[in-house]
Amino acid sequence: MEGLISLSLGLITKLLPMIPALSTPLVRDIVNTVAVATPVVISTYKDLKPIVANIIKSLKNSGNITEDDWNALIEAEKLIDEDFDKAAAAALAEDKTAKE
């Protein structure tokens, strides 16, 4: 689905200059913004979906968190922590380089 959205946005971006009425800078900016934002929104939605599902499930279970629930949470947290550590290191390195 996300592939289809990205493909459509790419197509719109390419076709835009061919439609004079839609080739104003404002329309171009809007399309470009949507094109850049869409992958970020899709990625965030995909990342947050299992977390929200966990919360709903635990509320439905009226307090029973099983060993499997904890194990799944800890496995997911390993990936979340790794992803954060890499992003934080890259951001700090980029900021350090920009200052120099």
Added chain:
Amino acid sequence: MKKLLVIVAITLSLAGCQGTRFGDFIATTGNAITATENAVTPQQIYIAANAFDAVKVSATNYLKLKRCPTNAPFCRDPSVTKKLIPLIRAGTIARNNAVSWARANPNGFADVSLYEKLTSITSTIEAIMRQYNIGG
């Protein structure tokens, strides 16, 4: 709080029943509810850990953006980066402590400070994200 006051009132009014099975039950219930006012359950910790993970994921996606200023419509403000990273690190330690406790004590009540530490860091991160329109 209301619930607690009701239990305290019942406990006092049934003080004469102390030593009987019914009186003991009321006293024990009162103590249990007092404990839940000062302690949290593994379920509450599980939910708080997930809530923290949600803000951590959103913050991570923000950190992956290019540094401002840039031509891209979205960018990462270095001053926000400076605030977010230490908070997320502190929150990760608080989350790990709370989760470790909850796993080791599946039927127990955790000290409320474990929970409050985690939820207060989550709220602070959320406030920063709201202030700078970082969403997830």
